[in-house]
Amino acid sequence: MNSYSDAFAWLVDPQHWSGPTGIPVRLVEHLGYTGLTLVIALVIALPIGLYIGHTGRGREIVVPFTGALRALPTLGIVIVLALGLGIGLLPPLIALVILALPPIIAGAYSGLETVDREVVDAARSIGFTGSGVLWRVEIPLALPLIVGGIRSACLQVIATWTVAAFLPLGGLGRFLYDALPNQDYAQLLAGSILVIVLALLADGLFALVQRLVTPRGVIAGRTADIRTKTQSPIRKDSSWLAPEEG
Amino acid sequence: MSWLVANWGQVSSYGLAHLWLSLPPIVIGFVLSIPLGWVANRYRLSRGVLLTIGGILYAVPSLPLFALLPSLIGTRILDPINVEIALTLYALALMLRTTADGLGAVSGDVKLSASAIGYGAWRRFFEVELPLAGPVLLAGVRVVSVSTVSLVTVGSVIGVNSLGFFFLDGYQRAFPTEVWVGILGTVLIALVLDVLLVLLGRALMPWARGRRPGRAARLAAAEAVSAS
Secondary structure, three states: OHHHHHHHHHHHOHHHHOOOOOHHHHHHHHHHHHHHHHHHHHHHHHHHHHHHHHHOOOHHHHHHHHHHHHHOOHHHHHHHHHHHHOOOOHHHHHHHHHHHHHHHHHHHHHHHHOOOHHHHHHHHHOOOOHHHHHHHHHHHHHHHHHHHHHHHHHHHHHHHHHHHOOOOOOOOHHHHHHHHHHOOHHHHHHHHHHHHHHHHHHHHHHHHHHHHHOOHHHHHHHHHHHHHOOOOHHHHHHOOOOOOOO | OHHHHHOHHHHHHHHHHHHHHHHHHHHHHHHHHHHHHHHHHHOHHHHHHHHHHHHHHHHOOHHHHHHHHHHHHOOOOOOHHHHHHHHHHHHHHHHHHHHHHHHHOOOHHHHHHHHHOOOOHHHHHHHHHHHHHHHHHHHHHHHHHHHHHHHHHHHHHHOOOOOOHHHHHHHHOOOHHHHHHHHHHHHHHHHHHHHHHHHHHHHHOHHHOOOOOOHHHHHHHHHHHHHO
16 A cells, blocks of 8 residues: 555655664664663562562552552643653653553562462471562462563553653654654654554563463463363362352 | 633533543444454464454554554544544453453353253353353453543544543643543543443342352453453
């Protein structure tokens, strides 16, 4: 299609690959914003999520809170903070850190919660301390879900920095917002493609990490579960009492 | 407050537009997720393919997708249908995984029992499997509903107006009150839809009330939450 060849021409134009508004600079800006947001969000969210998952305490406060955060429209929060705190990187950074918290917290606590209680009890009975259980049993088993939380936070942050370029900021979103008033559809399309490719690469990278951190025993257990639905004979008997899973 | 009173007409009309933009993606995404979720749950190959496509779709950022769709499907750039299609794709991508996991969490023994007392495949699906997967589906639809209502605001950037209009307008006029009206209005719509969904769930699934979901259902719900 015509618009795609225009966008492709825009993308390969050497003029767009140099200077302070070129693709490399915008890409580095976008990656820098995203990395900074994620690091700050991780430092805040991981301890909270792990604490809730490990102790089971604080769930009643944090879970509805993170659910409510999810309902907040990102663009509105970014703009309200920019109006309150002025121009610069700080207002959108604060907004994006807040928005990155819920998925990381949810990934951490739901990851720990899905660890089988029997496994935790077994670890305790062979002498693991509280922190030993956390670091050597719960976190390794929960790591795929913990990374999953960080993965969705990362995607959300990449997407929202694009939208946040509504403010005078750098990043790949600049291409979109600069194109809209001029109806420069080639640049609009090219900028969109750049953001989408970046997001998909980040997603793929996290998918790979998730696969790498999945303990071998968990993978083995999963396949067996799908194939045969094996249950111990005792559970099978008691399933008469609770037919819809206990 | 006086701004809200003075501009009530505009606020309520954009609020209604917001609601109408939110509903089709939620409903269509949910309905489509049932057959696709069934297929995803039925065969291991289709599960891998469908869930991978869903995951990739969900990873695509909203604003670039809104901008990309017109040239992809030949619509006009300012047409609200772009936003509707994009949001439906997100809803479906999110719901697909939940539906597949929810159906997968239905105990094999229960399905066998239903077959044993003479349920055919269709009847077993609609009267046994779907109701038992109901609580997981409900949890998924609630997540979809909240995120759709919030994402509708991004459409304002490309001229599809909702309460998100007040974000951009408020910024240009440096008037935080207007932006707050947009934010609170959006949260209110999300809240009302969520309450309606919970009530609908109670009406349709009276047995699920106050019962702790099984481990498989909890796992599925946890994955749905961390995937959002």
